[in-house]
Amino acid sequence: MELISVVIPVYNGAKTIKETIESVLQQTYSHFEVIVINSDSTDGTLEIVSSIQDERIKIYNYPKGNAAVNRNRGLTHVSGEFISFLDADDLWTPDKLEAQHKALKENTQAGVAYSWTDAINESGKYLGEFNHAIWEGDVYTKVLLQNFLGSGSNIMVYKAILARVGGFNESLIYYTEDIDIYIRLAAITNFTCVPKVQILYRIHPNSMSSNILAMEASRLQVIQSAFKDKKAASLQHLKPQAVANYYKYLCYKTLDVAPGKQNNLVVGRILWQTVKTDPKLLQKRVIYKAWLKFAVMVLLPTPLANLLMNKFPSLFNMKTIFGYVKIDYD
Structure with a gap:
């Protein structure tokens, strides 16, 4: 063997x-x-x-x-x-x-x-x-x-x-x-x-939520390096798509925390970048769910925010954003 x-x-x-x-x-x-x-x-x-x-x-x-x-x-x-x-x-x-x-x-x-x-x-x-x-x-x-x-x-x-x-x-x-x-x-x-x-x-709850900006910088470094490789010479059109895909992931991560645990400035920044890198999301329900969840977490007292999210789990479930991650390259 x-x-x-x-x-x-x-x-x-x-x-x-x-x-x-x-x-x-x-x-x-x-x-x-x-x-x-x-x-x-x-x-x-x-x-x-x-x-x-x-x-x-x-x-x-x-x-x-x-x-x-x-x-x-x-x-x-x-x-x-x-x-x-x-x-x-x-x-x-x-x-x-x-x-x-x-x-x-x-x-x-x-x-x-x-x-x-x-x-x-x-x-x-x-x-x-x-x-x-x-x-x-x-x-x-x-x-x-x-x-x-x-x-x-x-x-x-x-x-x-x-x-x-x-x-x-x-x-x-x-x-x-x-x-x-x-x-x-x-x-x-x-x-x-x-x-x-x-x-x-x-998966540990909130294990990466405080490190979002460091994750963002490190992953963007990987993307920049990858598209400088000679094998990626003819694939430069995929670079914006790769960046947009990652911001969808970060959007999920920043909102996948209990109310009161989020960093409001970071969440707002990531939501903006998610839309900026894929404007077509403005035509999709999921991005408005994201902004709604953010608003509830920011504006409502934590117990009330928890109550709403537990009562309407599908409304605040952000996993659907992964359905908009693009993997085609034709």
């Missing part, structure tokens, strides 16, 4: 790291190593990982660094021909490694395999579908427009192919390092899909 290296960066992950590692140890494909990069945790993470008795687990301690830094640290220790990354609070189904390895072996033109992702909450309760795309082969134009792979806990990639793109961009933050590496991989290799939910992505 070929060795698969699983890289798990962790910082203060005591609440979830054991369950995450156990989801790897329960894999039906057993020839793997687990590279845990402990990034100066102070909450007992190191003790928890050290207590798990399995010779396939290797722990390395480093000063605190962001996700991209810690994944690159992990890459300096891997021995496998194949590499997968797993965030310290996400989970895999038991057949994830086996299915993705098989997909890569059967699709010899592909250097990256991915699966479907569902979302869970802090307690592990199912929240819904996260990404269920089925795009294979040359997916470069698709990934330029949308991160259809979801989280950084998804892919399996040949070590040699990952080395060709030089690992993760350590200047990127708040999950933008994921889409950046997917775009750069798609520029040089084909992707293959396992059409099955195998990644459970844990």
Whole structure:
């Protein structure tokens, strides 16, 4: 059997790291190593990982660094021909490694395999579908427009192919390092899909709501860089579409918080940019739902705003904005 290296960066992950590692140890494909990069945790993470008795687990301690830094640290220790990354609070189904390895072996033109992702909450309760795309082969134009792979806990990639793109961009933050590496991989290799939910992505309430502006700047940096690549030379017309798609995502994120938790200036700015980058939304009901939700959150007392949103959930559900994310490129 070929060795698969699983890289798990962790910082203060005591609440979830054991369950995450156990989801790897329960894999039906057993020839793997687990590279845990402990990034100066102070909450007992190191003790928890050290207590798990399995010779396939290797722990390395480093000063605190962001996700991209810690994944690159992990890459300096891997021995496998194949590499997968797993965030310290996400989970895999038991057949994830086996299915993705098989997909890569059967699709010899592909250097990256991915699966479907569902979302869970802090307690592990199912929240819904996260990404269920089925795009294979040359997916470069698709990934330029949308991160259809979801989280950084998804892919399996040949070590040699990952080395060709030089690992993760350590200047990127708040999950933008994921889409950046997917775009750069798609520029040089084909992707293959396992059409099955195998990644459970844990969503923490309000986990990114205070970082929207930093997320915005980092993702725009990725888009600028991606469209400077020679493979994107004939695709410049997609750049405004890529930007507009991302602002729809940010629009959802800024409003997906409990009343009273929003940053009014940031929400207003993102709503304006969402319309500015896709004026056709002014002809759609969803953008007026967004402004209505914002107005209710700003103008009404928090208890009353909560009452209205609970009584009329469909009126304040912003997930429908994803129906206006454009992925065509003809």
